[in-house]
Amino acid sequence: MPIASGLKRENPVDTGPTRTPAQQPASGTDAASVGLARPVVFLGPLPPPHNGFSAACQRMLELLRERTRVVELDVAKRGTGRRAAVAALGNRLRQFARMAGLCVRDRPHTLYLGLSGGFGQLLDVPFVALAQWFGLDIYFHHHSFAYINRPTWYSRLIMRCAPRAKHLVLCEMMRTELARIYRLPSANVQVLPNLSLIDLSSTAHQRDSVGEALTVGFLSNITAAKGIFTFFAVVRQAQDLGMPICARIAGPVAADIRAEFDAELARTPCVRYLGPVSGTDKEQFFHDIDVLLFPTTYHNEASPLIVLEAHSYGIPVVAHDRGCIGSMIDAHSGLLVPRDADFAALAIPYLQNLDLARERAGAERQALLAQFHIDRGQAEATLAQTIALISQSPTV
Structure with missing residues (x-):
């Protein structure tokens, strides 16, 4: 359902004259008009570290900056341990002070929040309460199933702090469950799939010939x-x-499993570990494989970007049904393994069939890509409507 059909902007109370901001808009935007506009406050984690959540936040920030003036409050936690926790808390306090001053001086009209998935929501609460106090429109962007799988009191608290907030979710199941658990008006909870936020590959998946081994x-x-x-x-x-x-x-190995990972790598024939990859190295990874396996059991899995990236290359995916993955994979784009099923027992017959039908792989990849681009176009239209709504400044 198009997001614009359910979300309507509510103008906050006019509290005084507008102050001209120092930050300038991205190229292609009328500098004078945006310079006089009341800003959007962006609150969320940005890379580094690099993960699906921070990547989606970065993309939303870039798109908002193309439309309006944005004040960025980066609250990413960098590093581990006590020192990193203290540094993250200190950053939160500084960002809260910045937002308080901004609300008094520049009268922002909207708070966009990439909502934390766990106890970090308690650190988000003061920002939401401040935005509510100053009459800002509030958009929660949900990226985790943590507080859907296990409802929490602090999630109820932050949503009650902003009873008229709009909620952006990743799939229809997330929309239904979030509204049901937290008793949110259904019109205020809208689907904005991650499909619109990934970078597309520059070339489709092509192989000069079918290799001897399935990769x-x-x-x-x-x-x-x-x-x-x-x-x-x-x-x-x-x-x-x-x-x-x-x-x-490919990817970084967690320190706590490094020894076990190295042992498994050494005893499994015909396996190469490439380390972390990005850019052309990531493109080459997708060009070198026939199918992506994603046997995740991560209980807070939401809408993993890697599934969408694989499909953008025409690569089928075999994955456990977790979070929104069930809405991302069908019989034409891979295999969905029930969340509690034996992954190997279902994946191996699929791989055997894939190996036997490799002569038809090119046509099947083209069909997967065609459907991917249709879905992508629909998601981009929804995203454009959403960005326009968030960016829309009330009449001063």
Whole structure:
């Protein structure tokens, strides 16, 4: 459903004259008009660290800056341990002081919030309360199933602080469950899929010839919960059945599993670990594989960008049904494994069929790509409507 159909802007109370901002708009925007506009406050984590949440926030920030003046409040936690926690708290206090001064001087009209997934919501509460006090429109952008899978008192608290807020979610199931659990007006909860926020590959997936071995890929932050050890098990079981199968693995390895990861890598034939990849190295990763395996058991999985990136190259995905993944994969774009099912037991027959039908792989990839671009176009239209609504400054 188009997001514009359910969200309407409510003008905050006029509290005084507008102050000319120092920050200038992106190229292509009328500098004078935006310079006089009341700003949007952007609150969320930006890279680094690089993950799906920070990447989506970065993209939303870029799009908003193309339309209006934006004041950025970056609240990413960088590093681990006590020192990093203290630094993150200090940054929150500084950003809150900035927002308070901004509300008094420049009268922003909207707060866009990339909502934290856990206890970080308690640190988001003061910003939401301040925005509510000054009459700002508030947009929550939800990127986690943590507080849907396990409803929390602090999630109820932050949503009650802004009873008229608009909520942007990643799929229809997330929309239904969020509204039901937290008793939100259904008209205020709208789907904005991550499909509109990923960067498209510059070239479609093409291979000069069909190789002797089927190549499966794994690309993610490499943790036990993301399914790396299930991935190794699938590759070895397929090889034991006589399948010609090799593998490519990419991404940073979590320190707590490094020794076990190295041991599995050493004992699994025909597997290459590429390390973290980006840019042309990531493109090459997708060009080198026939299918992506994503056996995640991460309980807060939402709408992983890696699934969408694979589809943008025409690569089918085999993944557990977690979060919004069920809305991202169908019979034409991969295999959806029930969340509590044996991943290997279902993935291996799929890989066997894929190996036998590799002569038809090119046509199937083209069909997957065609549907991907249709879905992408619809998602981009929804995103454009959403950005326009958030950016729209009330008449002064």
